Amino acid sequence: MKKLKLFFFISISLVVFVSCQDDIDDNITNINALADQEEIKDFIWKAMNIFYLYKSDSPDLADNRFDSTQEYISFLSNIDSPINFFYSLLADQDRFSFIVSDFVELEQNLDGISLSNGMAFGLIRFTNTETVFGYVRYVVPGSPADVAGVERGFIFNRIDGVFFTPDTDFNSLLSQASYTIGLAEFQEGNLVTLNQEVSLAKIQLTENPIHEQKIIDVNGQKVGYLMYNNFRTTFNTELNTVFANFSAEGITDLVLDLRYNSGGSIETAKDLSSMITGQFNGEVFAKQIYNENFETENLIFDNEISTGEAISSLNLTRVYVLTTSSSASASELVINALNPYIEVIQIGTTTAGKFEGSVTLYDSPNFTRNNVSLEHTYAIQPLILKTANKVGFTGFFDGLEPDLQQGEIFSNLGVLGDPQETLLNLALKQISPEFERQSSDEKTGYRPSAIIGESQMYSPVFQRMYVSPNSISF
Structure with missing residues (x-):
């Protein structure tokens, strides 16, 4: 969002509540509890009244x-905490808005910095069964999981000895600073517990979203492959370098692997799309539709990333997305x-169904980080x-349905970027029908299943799409 044109603003003055706080140590360890709760709720209501997408609902x-200032003050005091107050304002269809009590931690998460052991996994339940297990999707290089020898394809069915069921409290198990996973494997289609465990501890970790990139020879055609796991502006230069290399090598097709990518920056999504294409500079990339306080904005394809560096474009007319x-x-x-511009061939399973964007709003005069209140950290x-x-x-x-339906095979996940890996192999066969098939039958080991959780599901940035708060202006 480059600039918002605000044509309506409402502000109700809050009567200042004065209270004396004697002998408070300068090193406050519970700043939010000591802050004026009504003032925090006042900030929340005003910000939501202006910006919330579903305000009318x-x-x-x-x-x-x-009708009066006094009625407003009474309204603020009716709900005990800022957190409960915020969630009381949400519309029924809103699955994604949230509040944090520590905005510094949120900012670090948005930049890819978090406490993590580096094991990215999914939690699976086989349809119409009680079978629940975790599978390792990938491991962050250099992380504790990497050092411990964890690899893509590991199956585990317990944490700290607690076996998984459909009713397992995964939040309590996964929120620990360290835990031990118990391994399992598939034998003739059945999940069998192994007498093997791996202990993992979390550290502050920065994950590069460019997990894998390579060029694959497909019967004489150069095909670029990119596994991209989050849209983070802090890695835009590295992303642009990948596309500069693809361009220099003369790739004719691109397989963009977004199978584990839960979202991120709208600006970076636009930049990536401009890298894939390049021939639509100046045309509408997407529309951003707000509540009644704001006019709809057009996002435009351009030729620069956020740093001002020129975009390396491929000018493709077709892309394969996993x-x-x-x-x-x-x-x-x-x-x-x-989709309206080039042929997008989607391969895999239906996406999550998230088309809304959010922004971090702070307790400051214009709701940005500038001049933020020092009285609390909400x-x-x-x-x-x-x-x-x-x-x-x-x-x-309900998500975006694939053109070619294919689920992952948990008993044989394969290596990311390997032409024999199930989803990539299917994409390569669309590019060149004569390309070698998988060494094993595609359906072997496949069973109907549902993802019931994943490693980032309790992160504040999970499945979020956002704009920078500094891009807001009145």
């Missing part, structure tokens, strides 16, 4: 909700926005827009 955010139900928000934006991340492609398609709550 939340009666308590209506401009004429209060997806699963973990592909969300900015991943779906790339698919949807490119920030809110409400949905403020929905995206549509240039022809107006949006609202895909």
Whole structure:
């Protein structure tokens, strides 16, 4: 969002509550509890009243909700905590807005910095069974999981001795600073527990979203492969370098692997799309649709990344995108926005169904990080827009369906970037029908299943698509 044109602003003055706080140590360890709770809720209501996408579906955010200042003050005091107050304002259809009590931790998460052991995994339940297990999707290089020897394809069915069931409290198990996974394997289609365990500890880890990139020879054609796991602006230069290499090598096709990419920056989604194409500079990439306080904005294809560096474009007219139900928000934006312009061949399973974008709003005069209140560390991340492609398609709550349906085979996941890996192999065969088939039958080991969780599901940035708060101006 380059600039928002605000044509309506409502502000209700909050009567200042004065209280004396004697002998408070300068090193406050519980700053949020000591802060004026009504003032925090006042910030939350005003920010939501201005920006919230579903404002019209939340009666308590209506401009004429209060007849007097006193009624407004009473409203703020009716709910005990800022967190409960925030969630009371959300519309029924909102699955993604949230509040944090530590905005520094949120900012680090948005930059890819978090406490993690480096093991990215999915949690699976076989349909109509009680069978629940985890499978390792990939491992962050140099992480504790990498050092411990964990690899893609590892299957585990317990943590700290607690075997998984459909009712397992994964939050309590996964929130620990360290835990031990118990391994299992598939034998003739059945999950069998192994007498093998791996202990993992979390550290502060920065994950590069460019997990794998290579060029594959497909019967004489050069095909680029990129596994991209999050849309992070801090890695835009590295992403642009990957495409500069693809261009220099003269690739004719691109397989973009977004199967585990839960989203991120809208700006980076636009930049990636411009790298794939390049021939649509100046045309509408996508529309950003806000609440009644703001006008719809057009995002435009351009030829620069956020640093001002020129985009390395491939000028492709076709792209193959690998997806699963973990592909969300900015991943779906790339698919949807490119569809009116080039041939997008989606391979895998249906995506998550997330087309709304959010922003971090702070307790400051203009809700950005500048001049933020030092009285507390709350920030809110409400949905403020929905995206549509240039022809107006949006609202895909049920996700984007693939052109070619194929699930991952948990008993034989294969190596990411290997032409024999199930989803990549299927894409390569679309590029060249004569390309070698998988060494084993594609359906071997496949069973109907559902993802019931994944390693990042409790992260505040999971399945989020966002714009920079500094891009907001009045």
